[in-house]
Amino acid sequence: xxxALFAVAGAVAVAAAVMVVTSRRIxxxxxxxxxxxxxxxxxxxxxxxxxxxxxxxxxYVGAIVxxxxxxxxxxxxxxxxLPNLTTARSPFAAAVAVVLALLLGSGVVFAxxxxxxxxxxxxxxETIGTSIFKTWVLPFEILSVLLLAALIGAIALSQRKKED
Amino acid sequence: xxxxxxxxxxxxxxxxxxxxxxxxxNAVTILMSLELMLNAVNLNLVAFDAWHLDGLATGQTLxxxxxxxxxxxxxxxxxxxLLLFRGHGHVDADAARDLVEHEESPT
Amino acid sequence: xxxxxxxVAGVGFSxxxxxxxxxxxxxxxxxxxxxxSSVGDLTIGFAVRxxxxxxxxxxxxxxxxxxxxxxxxxxxxxxxxxxxALVTLFTAAMATVVVADSLFLLLIGWEVMGACSYLLxxxxxxxxxxxxxxxxxxxxxxxxxxxxxxGIFVLGVGAGTFRISELDPAQIxxxxxxxxxxxxxxxxxxxxxxxxxxxxxxxxxxxxSPVSALIHAATMVAAGVFLIARLYDVxxxxxxxxxxxxxxxxxxxxxxxxxxxxxxxxxxxxxxxTVSQLAIxxxxxxxxxxxxxxxxxxxxxxxxxxxxxxxxxxxxLLHQVGSAxxxxxxxxxxxxxxxxxxxxxxxxxxxxxxxxxxxxxFAGFFSKDTVLEAAWEHAHKDGSAIGWVVLASVxxxxxxxxxxxxxxxxxxxxxxxxxxGAMGAFEQDDPMADLEDPxxxxxxxxxxxxxxxxxxxxxxxxxxGYVDGLHLNWVIALGSTxxxxxxxxxxxxxxxxxxxxxxxxxxxxxxxxxxxxxxxVVPVRWLSKLSVLGDRDVIGAYVRAVGRSGTLxxxxxxxxxxxxxxxxLTGxxxxxxxLAILAGVIAR
Numbered sequence: 001x002x003x004a005l006f007a008v009a010g011a012v013a014v015a016a017a018v019m020v021v022t023s024r025r026i027x028x029x030x031x032x033x034x035x036x037x038x039x040x041x042x043x044x045x046x047x048x049x050x051x052x053x054x055x056x057x058x059x060y061v062g063a064i065v066x067x068x069x070x071x072x073x074x075x076x077x078x079x080x081x082l083p084n085l086t087t088a089r090s091p092f093a094a095a096v097a098v099v100l101a102l103l104l105g106s107g108v109v110f111a112x113x114x115x116x117x118x119x120x121x122x123x124x125x126e127t128i129g130t131s132i133f134k135t136w137v138l139p140f141e142i143l144s145v146l147l148l149a150a151l152i153g154a155i156a157l158s159q160r161k162k163e164d
Numbered sequence: 165x166x167x168x169x170x171x172x173x174x175x176x177x178x179x180x181x182x183x184x185x186x187x188x189x190n191a192v193t194i195l196m197s198l199e200l201m202l203n204a205v206n207l208n209l210v211a212f213d214a215w216h217l218d219g220l221a222t223g224q225t226l227x228x229x230x231x232x233x234x235x236x237x238x239x240x241x242x243x244x245x246l247l248l249f250r251g252h253g254h255v256d257a258d259a260a261r262d263l264v265e266h267e268e269s270p271t
Numbered sequence: 272x273x274x275x276x277x278x279v280a281g282v283g284f285s286x287x288x289x290x291x292x293x294x295x296x297x298x299x300x301x302x303x304x305x306x307x308s309s310v311g312d313l314t315i316g317f318a319v320r321x322x323x324x325x326x327x328x329x330x331x332x333x334x335x336x337x338x339x340x341x342x343x344x345x346x347x348x349x350x351x352x353x354x355x356a357l358v359t360l361f362t363a364a365m366a367t368v369v370v371a372d373s374l375f376l377l378l379i380g381w382e383v384m385g386a387c388s389y390l391l392x393x394x395x396x397x398x399x400x401x402x403x404x405x406x407x408x409x410x411x412x413x414x415x416x417x418x419x420x421x422g423i424f425v426l427g428v429g430a431g432t433f434r435i436s437e438l439d440p441a442q443i444x445x446x447x448x449x450x451x452x453x454x455x456x457x458x459x460x461x462x463x464x465x466x467x468x469x470x471x472x473x474x475x476x477x478x479x480s481p482v483s484a485l486i487h488a489a490t491m492v493a494a495g496v497f498l499i500a501r502l503y504d505v506x507x508x509x510x511x512x513x514x515x516x517x518x519x520x521x522x523x524x525x526x527x528x529x530x531x532x533x534x535x536x537x538x539x540x541x542x543x544x545t546v547s548q549l550a551i552x553x554x555x556x557x558x559x560x561x562x563x564x565x566x567x568x569x570x571x572x573x574x575x576x577x578x579x580x581x582x583x584x585x586x587x588l589l590h591q592v593g594s595a596x597x598x599x600x601x602x603x604x605x606x607x608x609x610x611x612x613x614x615x616x617x618x619x620x621x622x623x624x625x626x627x628x629x630x631x632x633f634a635g636f637f638s639k640d641t642v643l644e645a646a647w648e649h650a651h652k653d654g655s656a657i658g659w660v661v662l663a664s665v666x667x668x669x670x671x672x673x674x675x676x677x678x679x680x681x682x683x684x685x686x687x688x689x690x691x692g693a694m695g696a697f698e699q700d701d702p703m704a705d706l707e708d709p710x711x712x713x714x715x716x717x718x719x720x721x722x723x724x725x726x727x728x729x730x731x732x733x734x735x736g737y738v739d740g741l742h743l744n745w746v747i748a749l750g751s752t753x754x755x756x757x758x759x760x761x762x763x764x765x766x767x768x769x770x771x772x773x774x775x776x777x778x779x780x781x782x783x784x785x786x787x788x789x790x791x792v793v794p795v796r797w798l799s800k801l802s803v804l805g806d807r808d809v810i811g812a813y814v815r816a817v818g819r820s821g822t823l824x825x826x827x828x829x830x831x832x833x834x835x836x837x838x839x840l841t842g843x844x845x846x847x848x849x850l851a852i853l854a855g856v857i858a859r
């Protein structure tokens with residue numbers, strides 16, 4: 001059951017990701033990103049990681065994609081299809097990506113070809129919360145500092161200078 | 165469920181992200197491709213967590229951390245993109261070649 | 272100011288030499304060595320000696336140098352300081368050679384003379400012929416000096432000492448002796464301008480005339496004769512070297528006399544006559560007898576007097592007329608001016624030429640007769656072939672010498688009766704001769720500062736013949752007088768007919784210069800062109816190729832640096848993938 005669910009969500013994620021990197025309309029690509037992220041959230045759910053899936057939807061779909069859309073708006077991205085959204089190197093980049101995929105895929109298959117995941121529900125918010133605040137509390141605090149730094153950095157970068 | 169399935173999905177997503185980063189022209193789409201790669205990593209973390217079951221939910225915790233990091237990263241990245249737009253009037257990564265050495269007459 | 276200092280120093284130094292010679296006269300021979308240092312078994316150091324030969328040469332050098340320095344006071348005005356300094360250094364170098372008892376001290380003087388001759392010949396360095404003549408003199412004497420240096424080493428190592436007074440031919444193996452003396456002979460031939468290194472001396476004539484007088488009479492070329500006289504025991508112990516010396520001397524004296532017969536410039540005639548007279552001295556030395564050595568030194572002394580006199584006279588002509596070429600001098604002679612205005616010069620030059628030609632009663636006659644007598648005795652008593660050859664060639668040379676002396680004297684100072692003021696033999700090559708009539712009214716006799724040395728040397732050119740004691744072999748004296756007549760009469764007859772036939776082969780001096788040019792200069796030019804080509808197009812090409820390939824490579828690498836971040840990132844990813852594959856392959 002979970003396997004089938006995962007397979008469907010994974011297929012949707014791959015298809016939507018292909019659209020993200022190939023779409024001629026930038027806004028469409030952003031919207032396809034929403035689909036991809038949602039599908040990946042589904043995959044998390046199929047793996048019994050409900051909390052991560054929820055965070056994925058909340059943070060990614062809710063916040064990041066909105067940010068991206070804002071950025072597209074602010075940079076006056078055209079909504080009509082553009083002929084040259086990809087650079088001239090794209091065939092070469094595709095080849096590199098394919099080789100990398102073959103390399104990683106073969107490595108994964110060789111290493112974990114016959115491993116099974118036991119369907120054990122362990123990804124509730126309680127488990128994660130306990131883990132974070134008992135075991136990972138120091139990285140969590142450091143991460144909060146990092147977020148603060150990123151906030152300050154973003155403000156500093158986007159601030160218009162006086163003389164501009 | 166075989167472990168290979170989420171791992172291969174992660175590989176495919178990651179390589180699509182690599183392709184996007186290398187091939188897309190618009191800086192915002194490059195950032196979106198980066199998100200794809202981060203998602204692939206998250207998928208790996210969660211899959212290995214479900215397989216390993218160490219009781220601490222290490223993989224899921226790290227996945228949450230990565231999501232947080234991604235949020236921070238996209239915030240900074242979009243700020244840089246806006247700065248680029250403000251400076252050049254476009255966000256074309258292929259056309260932003262300020263790093264190139266300016267042509268001097270060879271001696 | 273500085274010129275005055277050097278003038279005083281030069282004259283003073285020459286007088287000092289005469290004073291030293293006077294003080295040393297009659298003093299017992301002595302040797303002093305100093306600054307000795309031992310190298311292995313050998314002792315290398317400096318040593319001086321005083322003996323009869325030293326005193327004689329010091330006196331000759333001192334007198335000639337004094338005459339030259341005094342004469343130069345009036346003769347030369349431009350760059351006088353360096354000129355007088357160099358002449359003094361030249362004289363000092365010759366004095367060093369004369370007093371040296373160490374072969375190394377002798378070498379030092381010998382080389383300093385070479386350098387000084389180069390600098391003095393090129394005194395008028397703005398003239399091209401002076402520069403090239405100086406370079407030629409330097410190169411040719413230097414070529415000989417290479418042999419000289421090796422000769423010193425061979426002899427010194429062979430004998431175990433570099434002291435001249437300790438060189439004992441009996442203790443040197445014959446092979447070493449012959450090799451050493453032959454090598455020394457190379458240096459002597461270069462220095463004294465003997466065949467085949469003779470061509471530098473005539474080309475050294477663009478130098479100031481007093482310098483020519485110094486070089487020809489006392490210092491440079493006399494050094495070769497002096498060296499053989501000094502090392503006479505060593506040289507005469509090697510029969511091979513003496514034979515070679517005799518052959519060189521006989522060839523040179525005839526060759527140079529023939530060249531002098533066709534020269535059309537006073538100084539060039541005198542230069543060739545020096546070569547010829549030096550060869551007579553060498554031929555006397557090559558007899559290997561004490562009489563021969565005595566005759567050679569006697570001739571050296573008389574020759575110093577009359578050749579110095581002749582060059583100083585030529586200097587007067589150059590100074591007062593502006594040229595010593597026959598063509599120019601004859602423009603004055605045609606108006607009968609030269610002889611009457613330059614009366615003292617005419618008389619002294621006549622005495623010098625008479626001495627050179629060997630007219631009876633003059634010094635040259637006695638000294639040449641001594642040479643002939645030594646050769647005759649050697650040939651007659653010992654039955655040596657060298658003696659006969661020397662006798663014959665000296666006799667023939669005496670006739671030739673008389674010919675060119677008479678020719679010079681008549682053509683320069685007398686109007687040709689046959690032409691009676693019309694164009695002469697020398698003007699045929701000169702289209703300007705008739706048009707350009709010189710302003711003879713400005714011609715004046717030289718100042719007495721210049722004439723004084725002339726008179727002194729003229730007296731010496733007569734008187735020196737009698738100081739050796741009159742012991743005339745009447746047969747030889749008569750024979751040589753007849754030979755002189757045989758030389759003078761054709762010259763007179765040609766002159767009175769207004770003809771001066773100059774065979775092309777003599778005018779070109781037997782093509783020696785051209786042959787050397789073809790044999791040495793042209794190949795060297797080709798070699799140097801080749802080496803320039805090799806340097807520029809082979810070695811330089813490599814150097815340039817390195818630079819160009821660096822530039823090209825950097826231009827190629829520049830293309831990679833597009834400024835596009837994505838390109839860089841692509842490269843990085845490709846690199847990571849490649850490394851991963853490599854790691855997998857290696858792990859496998």
